[in-house]
Amino acid sequence: MNRNQQPKIKVCGLTQLNQIHELISMETDFLGFIFYEKSPRYVLDRLSLEEISKISHPGKTGVFVNEAIKKITDIVKKAGLKLIQLHGDESEDFIIELKQKLHSDVTIIKVIRIGNNDNETRERIKYTLNSYCSMVNYFLFDTDGKAFGGTGKQFDWTLLNEFDIPLPYFLSGGISEKNIDNISLLNQKPFAVDINSKFELEPGDKDLEKIRKLYRKSPKGTI
Numbered sequence: 446m447n448r449n450q451q452p453k454i455k456v457c458g459l460t461q462l463n464q465i466h467e468l469i470s471m472e473t474d475f476l477g478f479i480f481y482e483k484s485p486r487y488v489l490d491r492l493s494l495e496e497i498s499k500i501s502h503p504g505k506t507g508v509f510v511n512e513a514i515k516k517i518t519d520i521v522k523k524a525g526l527k528l529i530q531l532h533g534d535e536s537e538d539f540i541i542e543l544k545q546k547l548h549s550d551v552t553i554i555k556v557i558r559i560g561n562n563d564n565e566t567r568e569r570i571k572y573t574l575n576s577y578c579s580m581v582n583y584f585l586f587d588t589d590g591k592a593f594g595g596t597g598k599q600f601d602w603t604l605l606n607e608f609d610i611p612l613p614y615f616l617s618g619g620i621s622e623k624n625i626d627n628i629s630l631l632n633q634k635p636f637a638v639d640i641n642s643k644f645e646l647e648p649g650d651k652d653l654e655k656i657r658k659l660y661r662k663s664p665k666g667t668i
């Protein structure tokens with residue numbers, strides 16, 4: 446697989462140091478840590494902020510769901526995060542205030558959760574793309590669900606072909622070795638793919654052999 450021509454890879458929901466170091470040696474581009482207490486992948490149940498801070502990697506990403514600004518900025522500082530993934534319903538005002546309190550080199554990913562393929566969803570996607578594009582660095586499209594993320598379900602990717610996406614984006618939501626080739630059907634290719642529950646033995650315990658296989662495979666037509 447020619448990694449230069451393929452979308453980058455983010456592995457999300459990491460909780461085990463040995464797996465994290467293995468993923469770093471495989472040149473994984475983004476490492477996702479979930480700081481949402483209700484997630485079965487809540488990282489602080491398994492690793493301390495100090496342990497996360499000692500992981501040296503430029504793609505350390507913290508996932509937050511409707512979290513208080515003070516808590517996010519404290520965690521970013523203590524864990525040495527490089528990117529923040531806002532996975533809840535954070536408003537534009539919230540992001541403006543958050544950015545004022547963060548170091549300017551922290552990258553922000555705004556998540557757009559997609560449920561039904563209907564006009565209400567289309568309107569919400571359109572609104573979010575337009576109103577957040579000047580304040581964040583990337584968008585991430587994920588499947589909507591009660592748990593906010595980690596649903597293991599794919600949304601209707603053809604919806605994305607209806608929009609001019611103004612920023613590079615991460616594609617997420619139930620990505621597996623079975624559906625990843627369908628990226629070829631997207632007009633605007635993702636900057637990165639985000640894999641999680643389809644590459645796990647159980648929540649937070651990654652199936653490294655399956656991830657290795659993905660790295661060896663070349664998703665058809667993704668370039």
Ligand SMILES: O=C(O)c1ccccc1NCC(=O)[C@H](O)[C@H](O)COP(=O)(O)O
Pocket residue numbers: 457458477479481484485486508510532587588592593594595596597598617618619620639640641642643
């Ligand atoms: O994974 C979780 O448990 C989770 C819970 C709440 C918010 C976000 C969460 N995950 C964030 C991610 O970036 C996941 O990779 C993304 O939701 C896709 O997960 P999956 O559908 O399991 O591939």
